Amino acid sequence: MSAGTLSVADLVVSGLIVLGSAFALIGSWGLVRLPSLMERLHGPTKATTLGLGAMLVASVAWFHLVEDVWTTHELLVSVFLFVTAPISANMIAKVHLHRLRQGEPSAGEGPAGTPGPPPGSADWATHEAPHEGTPGDFIGD
């Protein structure tokens, strides 16, 4: 491998590593800095998608350009994280909503206040088992 291509590979991999770790740091900084949980959820999701995404692409590029090995496990990790990050964020938001409705004093509400009840006779699907009127009640499906 010539010196020219090596330096381009260095530049690409270094740039992606710096970008990814900077996003991870900014996401964790947002977790500390933002005032309420619903806002705090915003930071770490960026760290997951952009931060780890860039680091995993850097790893693929490094193995391909420097080691001359074509690996794709890293993309498997990022696909898995992209699928699971919204689900875990939704679960955490539901825990927060449930605690807020129970009147837990430590669950501070955000600047938008407590979310209102959903329209109609439906209920937020947080604590109780699905019954008639909640999404996923399997009645009429």
Next chain:
Amino acid sequence: MIGYALAFGFGALGLALVLNLWRLFKGPGVADRILALDTMVINVIGIIVLTGIAQGSAASFEAALLLAMVGFVGTVAYAKFLLRGDVIE
């Protein structure tokens, strides 16, 4: 050059873990602590990926994939326990 980038990356991820630990101890709610643990898992996966680049070994990616799966299952289990009082019903 990759060495400097890796040093920056390890430093940034270490600082991110310290910030997550602060949020884990401070709270204030249970959901904040779950979120802090979830973010710590993400940052540790980042450290494992950077270690794989630093050592030039492809073996660490199985560890990263495994940690991604276990971290997700752990987060869902915490949330499920708080929501329903039971993990597997």
